[in-house]
Amino acid sequence: xxxxxxxxxxxxxxxxxxxxxxxxxxxxxxxxxxxxxxxxxxxxxxxxxxxxxxxxxxxxxxxxxxxxxxxxxxxxxxxxxxxxxxxxxxxxxxxxxxxxxxxxxxxxxxxxxxxxxxxxxxxxxxxxxxxxxxxxxxxxxxx
Amino acid sequence: xxxxxxxxxxxxxxxxxxxxxxxxxxxxxxxxxxxxxxxxxxxxxxxxxxxxxxxxxxxxxxxxxxxxxxxxxxxxxxxxxxxxxxxxxxxxxxxxxxxxxxxxxxxxxxxxxxxxxxxxxxxxxxxxxxxxxxxxxxxxxxxxxxxxxxxxxxxxxxxxxxxxxxxxxxxxxxxxxxxxxxxxxxxxx
Numbered sequence: 300x301x302x303x304x305x306x307x308x309x310x311x312x313x314x315x316x317x318x319x320x321x322x323x324x325x326x327x328x329x330x331x332x333x334x335x336x337x338x339x340x341x342x343x344x345x346x347x348x349x350x351x352x353x354x355x356x357x358x359x360x361x362x363x364x365x366x367x368x369x370x371x372x373x374x375x376x377x378x379x380x381x382x383x384x385x386x387x388x389x390x391x392x393x394x395x396x397x398x399x400x401x402x403x404x405x406x407x408x409x410x411x412x413x414x415x416x417x418x419x420x421x422x423x424x425x426x427x428x429x430x431x432x433x434x435x436x437x438x439x440x441x442x
Numbered sequence: 443x444x445x446x447x448x449x450x451x452x453x454x455x456x457x458x459x460x461x462x463x464x465x466x467x468x469x470x471x472x473x474x475x476x477x478x479x480x481x482x483x484x485x486x487x488x489x490x491x492x493x494x495x496x497x498x499x500x501x502x503x504x505x506x507x508x509x510x511x512x513x514x515x516x517x518x519x520x521x522x523x524x525x526x527x528x529x530x531x532x533x534x535x536x537x538x539x540x541x542x543x544x545x546x547x548x549x550x551x552x553x554x555x556x557x558x559x560x561x562x563x564x565x566x567x568x569x570x571x572x573x574x575x576x577x578x579x580x581x582x583x584x585x586x587x588x589x590x591x592x593x594x595x596x597x598x599x600x601x602x603x604x605x606x607x608x609x610x611x612x613x614x615x616x617x618x619x620x621x622x623x624x625x626x627x628x629x630x631x
Contacts, residue, residue, distance in 0.1 A: 323498075328581045331494040333589065339502040346510055367612070374605040377598050392594035402580040409581065409590040416601050423608030424507055430615040431514040 302351075309351040316344035324417050328409060334416025341417070342424035354432045363429065366422050373418030380411045449490055457483050468523045470516050478509035491556070495585040 324337030349357035381392040389396045394408020460480045467473055481504030488497035554561040575587040589597050 327586050328583055330583060331498045331585075333495065333586055336495075336498050336502045339507045343502075343506055343510075346507075350510075370605065370608055374601050377601050381594070381598070392598065394591065401578065405579040405587075405591060406581070409579075409586065412590045412594065412597070413586070416597065419601050419605050419608075423604050424511070426608055427511055427611055428514055430611050431511060 305351050309347055313344055313348060316347070317341055320344065320417075320421075324413065325410070327413055328406070334413040335420055337413075338417040338420025338422075339424060342421045342428075345425050346428050349428060349432065354429060358429070361425060363426070366426050366429070369418050370422035370426060373415045373420075373422065376415035376418065377412050380408055380415070384408070446490065450487075453483055453487050453490065457487070468525065470519060470521060470523065471513070474509055474512045474516065477512070478505045481505040481508075495583075 320337045320341035323332035323340060324334065327333035327337070345357055345361055348360065380394070380397075384394060384396055385391050387396040392408075392412075394404045394412075395401045396404055397407045398404035457480060460476055460483065464473055464476045464480065467476065481500055485497045485501040485505060488494075488500055558564075571588055571592060572584055574592070575581055575584045579587045579591055581587045
């Protein structure tokens, strides 16, 4: 797509979208939001970039290998928080022992777990877009 | 009270209209965009029910990302659906739909009214969750404390489901992606 307005707008909007995603991610304890929504919003920034420029350009800023790594890391982080609690002598995924007090432990646990959800959702969405955008469903290339 | 009824009636009418248009349209792209609009109206519906977190999810996932993913996936399909001739199978389908819809509407008369304090959903565990969220967890947003702490197992399950779905799509498509992406078909357009 060769439209200078779209390209400039995308470059201007890219960072605020990710910033808004991070706000939704880490403000989920106090207002509406959380890992799922934040992951989708951050993924939307990358998908916008891929649509306006090209999928190949987007693969430069978000390489598929990093994408797959973060995709797995999110789910791993979630399970790992539970296992840390298990080692410190608490039931699985109850975060009381993670901090100095019960409340602090809950805050840390919820923050980490939501971040894991956000990472997985964001990278699954980006990798889905990569797969769909580049895959030719049984058709030959035009060139 | 009367304003709420007007808003809800407007939203329901809008959703029904969009649903009728989705059924009637034959263009794939219009169907996808109308489905996205439907999700957006559903999100407004959730806002009017004070379920802001669900509305946020519906707006971002239902109206935003799934529309884009559908557009990306279906851009390789034919642009229009072929019109199907009316045949005897449609009568069975109409009968089944009418029957199921009738049963659902009949069952809806047994549902409690929305927003009543004595509803079963507000009696059982909700009290503990609301008090525990304030006293034990110390987080103002009860939805987050239920989602991440009280129902942490469920959310872990959801995350693993999303992870598995992503992996499944990559297993099916990735090998072919890396082969076909060398001469990028999008770049030449």
